[in-house]
Amino acid sequence: MGYGAMVLGHGAPAVIDAVKSQLENGTLYCVPTELEVKLAEMLCKIVPSAQMVRLVNTGSEATMHSIRLARAFTKRRDVVKFAGGYHGAHDYVLAKAGSGAASLPASEGVLDSAASHTIVVPYNDSAALERTIEKCRESISCVIMEPVLANIGLALPEKGYINEVRKVTEQNDVVLIFDEVVTGFRLALGGAGEFFGIKPDIATFAKALGGGFPIGAITGKKEILELLAPSGGVYQASTFAGNAVSVTAAIAVIESLVEGKNSIYPQIARTCDSIVNGIREATSVLKLDYVVNSIGSMFQLFFTSEKVRDEATAKKASAQNFRRLYDELLKREVFVPPSQFETCFISYAHSEDDADRTVDAYGEALRRIAKK
């Protein structure tokens, strides 16, 4: 599922047909095009916090430039991120990062002088965030968060938590960046911002936006986004940003999602629920400690008896059992992301039949693991 990118499934005809016809017209112009304007206007309509848009190629670029924007806007240096949150592979966000980086102590090659400006706090702990912001109020430019922590397995925000994060950042003039690279166009058409009813100052997107083609977007408040050059002094550029192929794919994705909104989002959530409930039912008699977290079209299973609510609790789960689960599932033709610190995603192309096969495979795999 392209780590969450393929909401519509692989080879969605609307996306492939649009891209095929664009290929005949050209792929890269390196000047703004009408296509970019069209996509930006679509994003401003569907993303609740989006007033302006800048297109980039990847999620990493989107978060990197958002942090630079937040620094320029607040004239402060430091970045607060959450333990287990992953925002791409650049220097200011690699501290205690999730996803593939979760298995490294800390990436080599990151300058101490860069890392020293990143403050890490635990997710789902609003008191810890408040204390940090109070202590370093003069130096914190932004808080960057995955609204749903999807890169440490899957940890959901507890009741009121995101509201608290919004409140404390607002009160202290700290820019709140929702990294919606996973949740964007997946949790709801308007992403986590729409799902939780909270407006960050900046929201970044990638993955699902491109339907399998490389594209990212920085969206947010006009007063912040207009600091980007050429209207402002924050530099961002890339040869391939806004290339006609990726933008065409993204327009086709968004058009499909807007058109099918009332069937796509309920269907992918229903398929996910069937799998999660099916796994629980199929294994209710097993003597095996595990929990499954899920939201919308996302789920993950952890071998632990404790509630998984942050990086610390996710890391207590048995990695060895997860490895076995992965192998047993693959033998049964169910291919989940090969790490405990990733999330499983459902697409619109998955049928109830696929859900049943998945439940059977999990059931058999878990029974085998419970035996040893």
Ligand SMILES: Cc1ncc(COP(=O)(O)O)c(C=O)c1O
């Ligand atoms: C939440 C989040 N932000 C940013 C990124 C980086 O995106 P990209 O791999 O497109 O650079 C990822 C990638 O997995 C992600 O999950």
